[in-house]
Amino acid sequence: MSRVSLWGSLVFVSICAGCQLPAKTPAQLNLTGAAATASQAGISSVVPTDVIPTKLMSDQEITGLAVPDPVELPSPVPDPLRIVFPTPAPVPVSAWRPPLYPTPWAPTPYDHFFFSRPIAADEINWPLADYRYGGVFLPGVVHSGIDIPVRLGTPVMAAGPGRVTWAGYGLYRGVEDPTDPYGLAVSIKHDFGYQGETLYTVYGHLGRIDVLPGQHVEAGEMIGLSGETGKVTGPHLHFEVRVGRNNYFVSRNPELWLAPPQGWGILAARLSNNTGELINSQQVTIISKETGQTWYVNSYGEGTVNSDPYYRENLVIGDLPAGDYIVWLPYEGSTYNTEMRINPGMVSFITFRGKNGISTAPPSDPQVDFTPPDSTQTPTP
Numbered sequence: 001m002s003r004v005s006l007w008g009s010l011v012f013v014s015i016c017a018g019c020q021l022p023a024k025t026p027a028q029l030n031l032t033g034a035a036a037t038a039s040q041a042g043i044s045s046v047v048p049t050d051v052i053p054t055k056l057m058s059d060q061e062i063t064g065l066a067v068p069d070p071v072e073l074p075s076p077v078p079d080p081l082r083i084v085f086p087t088p089a090p091v092p093v094s095a096w097r098p099p100l101y102p103t104p105w106a107p108t109p110y111d112h113f114f115f116s117r118p119i120a121a122d123e124i125n126w127p128l129a130d131y132r133y134g135g136v137f138l139p140g141v142v143h144s145g146i147d148i149p150v151r152l153g154t155p156v157m158a159a160g161p162g163r164v165t166w167a168g169y170g171l172y173r174g175v176e177d178p179t180d181p182y183g184l185a186v187s188i189k190h191d192f193g194y195q196g197e198t199l200y201t202v203y204g205h206l207g208r209i210d211v212l213p214g215q216h217v218e219a220g221e222m223i224g225l226s227g228e229t230g231k232v233t234g235p236h237l238h239f240e241v242r243v244g245r246n247n248y249f250v251s252r253n254p255e256l257w258l259a260p261p262q263g264w265g266i267l268a269a270r271l272s273n274n275t276g277e278l279i280n281s282q283q284v285t286i287i288s289k290e291t292g293q294t295w296y297v298n299s300y301g302e303g304t305v306n307s308d309p310y311y312r313e314n315l316v317i318g319d320l321p322a323g324d325y326i327v328w329l330p331y332e333g334s335t336y337n338t339e340m341r342i343n344p345g346m347v348s349f350i351t352f353r354g355k356n357g358i359s360t361a362p363p364s365d366p367q368v369d370f371t372p373p374d375s376t377q378t379p380t381p
């Protein structure tokens, strides 16, 4: 098997492994007037279009399409849809999120929640819990994005402003290919970058595409409908963030790039053994001291996943209500735990170093090649 076809098979598995049966839809949520109007407008404006496979456009080609000059960080945009608690029946905690922080959300120089969620707030718009970024389906094959378990035909929105660089079948190899594991997919090159590097987002397994290559889209603009094209076992949206180049190998954890719900936070962790070698696929249990709600999350598997240059993490779980938690993990016959606080709108960080246990100190050894961005500096497109 050639390297290309091998990787094709691997990514096939990597992408399809996340596919699950559609999750239960959240209890009926009432939209506010403006939100309802937006939702209806988004849906009623849908006009079926043919899929237009095309070649992957190079940066030069994209530049030739009159990409605007470097732009400043996008102005904060409101979450496209706002929800309110339904009154007739209680909603399970897991099926509700507060409105998101406006993007770009960067509470520290090290954070970059530049993207809004590609699914509106009246649907499930958070990752499938048991197949996050870095999740493993086969040894050495890890998940390069997150899977959002939406129903068929759910509007999919651009996570940020940018120009469409791919729309159709064939994203993985960059050539038209009806067997592409991503199925019908869109990629967007964003108008802003991070630390001098270009940012791309990817939307896979779509059922319909409503944009054309070269088209400029705004954050929250509908680009198509969710589907189950490509190598899937059920409908969902596969979402990726890519840094520097538009390919599978430079993905980053989308949970460090998507704005969190207001008042909620993110846990990032670096799990290693005594000598600092990362521990793959280590399960960690996170328990809310207030509610007792429990989350299970694994560290990244070994394979094509990339850590953030500052956090150097190998585990992330987003959408945790701010508050006090107990983090617990078993390791080599012992159990380790610590109490920690998840701060609203922030990344809270822990380090585990084998028998040295768990530390809640912030990252203390950023790589020498990492320089916090100057807040006055204009990100490069």
Ligand SMILES: [Zn+2]
Binding pocket: 014, 015, 016, 018, 143, 145, 146, 147, 237, 238, 239
């Ligand atoms: Zn996926």
